[in-house]
Structures are given as C-alpha cells and as structure tokens.
Amino acid sequence: MDRIAALRQIEDALADLEAGETDLADCERQVRATVRTFATEFDGDLAAYRADDGAVVVAASEREARERVRELTDAEAPTVEKLD
Structure with missing residues (x-):
C-alpha cells in the first residue's frame, strides 16, 4: 500500500x-x-520491526530498529523482530 x-x-x-x-x-x-x-509493506531498504514492548518502527536494519525503539521508549536493550 x-x-x-x-x-x-x-x-x-x-x-x-x-x-x-x-x-x-x-x-x-x-x-x-x-x-x-x-x-x-515497505519496498526497498526500509522494513517494519516490532519491539518486545509492542512498539513498531521503520528502519533499514535490526540495529537501527533497536536504536529507534531505545529513543522512543527509553528501553535499555530492546528486542526487535522484522515484520513480514
């Protein structure tokens, strides 16, 4: 979409x-x-990642996704998984 x-x-x-x-x-x-x-449904270099606290961010890599979750939620060491 x-x-x-x-x-x-x-x-x-x-x-x-x-x-x-x-x-x-x-x-x-x-x-x-x-x-x-x-x-x-991103194409290209970006993907959606969901953190263990439910936050969803868009990033180019898992590392970048963890950093974005940290910035948004103040989580120390968030776990993220790529959404398909």
Whole structure:
C-alpha cells in the first residue's frame, strides 16, 4: 500500500465517522489497520520491526530498529523482530 492509498483509506474512515455511518471504535480500528498495513509493506531498504514492548518502527536494519525503539521508549536493550 502506498502513502496515497493509506491516506485515502484513513480519509474514508473519518468521513464515515462524520456521517454517522460508523462509531469511534470502528473508525480507530480502520485507521490502525491501515497504518499497520502501510508500515509492513515497505519496498526497498526500509522494513517494519516490532519491539518486545509492542512498539513498531521503520528502519533499514535490526540495529537501527533497536536504536529507534531505545529513543522512543527509553528501553535499555530492546528486542526487535522484522515484520513480514
């Protein structure tokens, strides 16, 4: 999924919420699913990594992912795994 497609899906979820066609919980689920799909479908040098605390970051390597998780969560030695 490219950025434009992700933004369109998020816009659709917000429009449904504004129109009363969905509730906030469903809108949040749709947005979260869109962002997760976007984050796990990178092409090229970037990939999504999930830390043991649940944080998901985008990085070029496992080492870079650990560093980003450390910066975001103050974790001392996070464990990360690449998402497929």
